[in-house]
Amino acid sequence: MSTPTHDIKTQGYALGFDVMGIARVASPLPGRPRQSTEGSLPTALWERLQAWLASGFHGTMTWLERDPYRRSHPESVLPGCQSIVMVGVNYWPKEEFPDSPEVGRVARYAWGKDYHKILAEKLKALELIIQQNYPGEHTRSYVDTGAIMEKPWAQQAGLGWIGKHTNLVSSEFGSWLVLGEILTTAFLEADDPGTDLCGSCTLCIQACPTDAIVKPYVLDAERCISYLTIEYRGTQEDIPEELRRKMGNKIFGCDDCLDICPFNVHAQSTKEKGFHPFPLVRQLNLDQLLEMRKEAFEAKTHESPLRRPKYEGFQRNIRIAWDNQKKQSSSTSAQ
Numbered sequence: 001m002s003t004p005t006h007d008i009k010t011q012g013y014a015l016g017f018d019v020m021g022i023a024r025v026a027s028p029l030p031g032r033p034r035q036s037t038e039g040s041l042p043t044a045l046w047e048r049l050q051a052w053l054a055s056g057f058h059g060t061m062t063w064l065e066r067d068p069y070r071r072s073h074p075e076s077v078l079p080g081c082q083s084i085v086m087v088g089v090n091y092w093p094k095e096e097f098p099d100s101p102e103v104g105r106v107a108r109y110a111w112g113k114d115y116h117k118i119l120a121e122k123l124k125a126l127e128l129i130i131q132q133n134y135p136g137e138h139t140r141s142y143v144d145t146g147a148i149m150e151k152p153w154a155q156q157a158g159l160g161w162i163g164k165h166t167n168l169v170s171s172e173f174g175s176w177l178v179l180g181e182i183l184t185t186a187f188l189e190a191d192d193p194g195t196d197l198c199g200s201c202t203l204c205i206q207a208c209p210t211d212a213i214v215k216p217y218v219l220d221a222e223r224c225i226s227y228l229t230i231e232y233r234g235t236q237e238d239i240p241e242e243l244r245r246k247m248g249n250k251i252f253g254c255d256d257c258l259d260i261c262p263f264n265v266h267a268q269s270t271k272e273k274g275f276h277p278f279p280l281v282r283q284l285n286l287d288q289l290l291e292m293r294k295e296a297f298e299a300k301t302h303e304s305p306l307r308r309p310k311y312e313g314f315q316r317n318i319r320i321a322w323d324n325q326k327k328q329s330s331s332t333s334a335q
């Protein structure tokens with residue numbers, strides 16, 4: 001039987017989302033239906049976030065310290081929020097580039113157009129559809145930038161589960177979903193939460209070159225190459241030598257813990273043209289990148305996530321990878 005929730009999902013899939021699910025949120029509004037488990041997820045998230053911050057695992061991402069209560073409680077982002085429509089888009093490009101020390105490596109999510117832009121457009125269109133189905137109800141959409149902890153809400157909405165590397169794994173798309181959401185005061189039919197299928201597997205923990213996954217489901221971002229190459233603003237010398245060496249040829253992000261996951265066996269090529277590789281990611285020779293001027297960087301990274309560390313951060317990453325390559329080639333020739 002067709003219901004407004006069913007129609008919203010059908011139209012969402014037509015917009016290009018690969019997975020969609022609804023999570024229930026506790027609402028303090030009087031006269032609204034309530035569920036017996038409501039409130040438990042925000043409390044668990046609040047406690048986990050506080051513990052994570054207290055351990056200093058967020059490094060210099062001090063914006064994560066701002067109002068942890070709001071971050072874990074969606075109804076403080078949208079008063080009266082009853083449902084979260086969680087969406088995922090598969091970005092797996094299928095293509096492989098040769099992995100050699102003289103070529104810089106960029107994480108797959110950043111090969112094409114910035115996912116914030118890709119998802120935000122589709123989410124705006126879906127918000128209109130929700131508003132047409134539920135006149136008078138409020139909606140608010142986010143990709144990454146809002147104060148919503150997207151992975152646990154995606155698990156709650158049945159999109160998959162949080163793997164031991166701390167990312168959402170989908171049994172249909174493996175490691176390769178980017179996430180977005182619409183908070184709404186409308187009462188949509190909730191989906192069942194995803195079940196953790198990691199079992200006794202620890203492959204992602206073993207695959208991490210910097211031991212950043214300090215225990216299952218806990219990441220020390222300060223050791224994570226993704227953080228070091230994208231979010232960290234310090235100089236080359238500010239990064240401990242041990243970590244610089246382990247960064248190898250990675251110049252933007254890292255996919256090692258995602259790549260190894262056995263659930264990628266079902267990975268499918270992305271349907272989203274925006275995720276197809278930009279010309280720059282086909283030309284990542286480190287010698288040439290070191291020569292790249294700021295103007296060329298700006299022109300070649302238009303609409304790309306590669307702009308995030310800015311020209312200075314990107315050049316720092318290239319110098320580290322270049323040093324690693326030189327050290328590797330001199331140790332090979334000495335043998």
Ligand code: B12
Nearest residue numbers: 044048049052107149150166167168178179226227253254
């Ligand atoms: C900060 C951030 C980072 C930081 C910190 C990562 C981290 N693990 O927290 C850094 C810069 C390192 C990073 C790296 C990456 N990121 Co990032 N990042 C974010 C961001 C903006 C916030 C995440 C956050 O709140 N972290 C704080 C910690 C405390 O929260 P958490 O990991 O969500 O952990 C909570 C839950 O896991 C939960 N939890 C875990 N187990 C259990 C079990 C139970 C029972 C319960 C109740 C809860 C629970 O409790 C934890 C603490 O509250 C999100 C977007 C968003 N708004 O959510 C994107 C996001 C997580 N990143 C994303 C991506 C793609 C990446 C990279 C893969 C990019 C790359 N290839 O280089 C890497 C992956 C590194 C890794 N192994 O995690 C995607 C993940 C998509 C997915 N399928 O999961 C997101 C969702 C962005 C998006 N919109 O798609 N990222």
Ligand code: SF4
Nearest residue numbers: 208224225254256257
């Ligand atoms: S992204 Fe790389 S460095 Fe970060 S946890 Fe995964 S494997 Fe480790």
Ligand code: SF4
Nearest residue numbers: 163164198201204261
């Ligand atoms: S590699 Fe293994 S432990 Fe890690 S997320 Fe995948 S199934 Fe879970």
